[in-house]
Amino acid sequence: MAEVLSQKEIDALLSAIGDGDVSVEDMKDEQKETKIKSYDFKSPKKLAKDQLKTLSIIHDNYSRVLNTYLSGYLRVITEIEVSSVEELSYYEFNNSISNPAMIAVINFEPLPGQIIIETSNRLAFTMVDRILGGDGLYEGENRDFTEIELTILSRLVKNIIAYIPEAWENVIELSPYLEKIEPNSQFAQIVSPNETVALITLSVKIGEIEGLMNICLPHIVLEPIIQNLSTNFLFSGIKKEFGDEGKEELERYVRKAELESSAVVGEAYITVEDFIFMQVGDVIKLNTKVDSELELKVGGKTKFLGYPGTYKKNMAFKISKVIEKDEDEYDE
Template sequence: MSEVLSQNEIDALLQALNSGEVDVQEIKEESEERKVKKYDFRNPQKIAKDQLRTLEIIYDNFGRLTQTFLSGYLRSPVNIEILTVDQYAYSEFSNAISNPAFLSIIDFKPLSGQIIMDISTKTAFAMIDRLLGGKGKGITAQRSFTEIELVLLKKIVNRLLNLMAQAWENVIDIRPTLDKVETNPQFAQIISPNETIALVTMNITIEDVEGMINICIPHITIETILDKLSTKLWFSAAQQEVTKDDIKAIENRLKKAKVTLKAEIGAAKLTIGELLDLDIGDVIKLDSKYGDEIKIKLGSNVKYFGTPGKKNNKLAVKISRIKKDGEDIDEQ
């Protein structure tokens, strides 16, 4: 987008042109020169900003779902918010991970490849403390996780993967599964160091403990669905016209839908006292007469009229006509 000049700058430019300080021909030559854009081969930009914004929408939804789940699961107030969504080289992410760490290696089926969910150790220990009846203060000392602690954390991660699938359902139906957990970043090399990744960074607060959740998504994993991550395509898909095949599919589903159909011979109003005094053999006078049409209701609305009778020695109702639009009848 061209730069917008202020009125003072316009006046100064006109004055320079009139005095000869600025040559119009030189301005044209400069504008016709080919502009060169710097490109960093160590950090290639393979994911468009529009696609990163879609990832932000997806994981903002995931954060809200996770916040609700953890608040009930840990019985403690939990707050999660998105900090950044950007792309980096995988080496920048892996070099920044502390040791020990809690890294979940996740198969992103049906997409090929894996992603990593990095939950800070401070947050992980706070979760464990809450699950074991503590106050959720966590452990400040740097130490490895025990086998029991890893089992508890794996259960939480598996529940979070179900929520992640819900967050992605508007784009693609994924079935993420936990492949393994690593506590040493050196053993979590899912792609080459120079590969591009999308990194979603979220801040999580459990009671008074604040930590981070990083989700590393390699470019090669989502490369096949990058076109679906475009917000323009996302919203335009919702505005597409309904085709004949869509209408036919809807009709077929409606034909298979089950509805309640009931025929009412008539109705009667009784007091509570009369209802309590009813006995075997008593006769209740209805508001309909012999030969009147029976109201046939679809759900709670009158849709047809019919006459009572028998078919194959069973009580039956024969539909005589369809209720006309605007026909005034008492449907109670």
């Protein structure tokens, strides 16, 4: 877009032309000059601006989901947002990592190759300290991780990458998994040094501790879906209507939900003294008969009546009656 001049600049230009300091012909020749843009052949650009913008949108969604998870898991207010998205060589990224650091190498199935999630030591130690019940104000030395700390971080990273498919669902269905955690960047060579990568930098604040989390996506990993990395494709995959297919999918998920059920054999009232001195073999008299129907509670509410027994050497409960209750009783 052409530069817009202010009124003061316009007056100064007219004055210069009137005094002869600036020639109109020189201005025309200057406009005809070809604009040259420098290009580094050692670092060719493989990702368009729209593709980088799409990656920013994807990880903006991921950061919001991750923010909710870490706030609950670490029991502290956590703020995560996308700080920058840029294209550079893997050598530049790898060379910028301080040693030691938490470098998680993640297989990005079904896409080829691996990606890297890198976090500074201070941020990693803060999360470990919060998980172990500390205040998270880590100000210790910059040292290597112990075996116990690596085990804790591995479990945390597995939980973190479990939310990646949700952020990428409109582009591709992913099944990422953690391969290893490397504290030294020299042993995390997932691609050649000259390979182009997309680097997404997340700004992370855990309580009072701030740090950066870098997500390195090599171009060789993104190449199979490079045409799908556009804002038009991203938003076209979002379902606008919740039709019959969506209802059936929701019903399938609801049917898989687990509910706690318990059969109430009976009730009895005893003194605290009897309870304290209770021994193996003592008999407690219940308020139900041997041949009476028992209550089967689902989610803490009585839903069925029936009889206890066994089925193929397993404990079982035979339902004899379904208890119908008014909706008002469930709203209490």
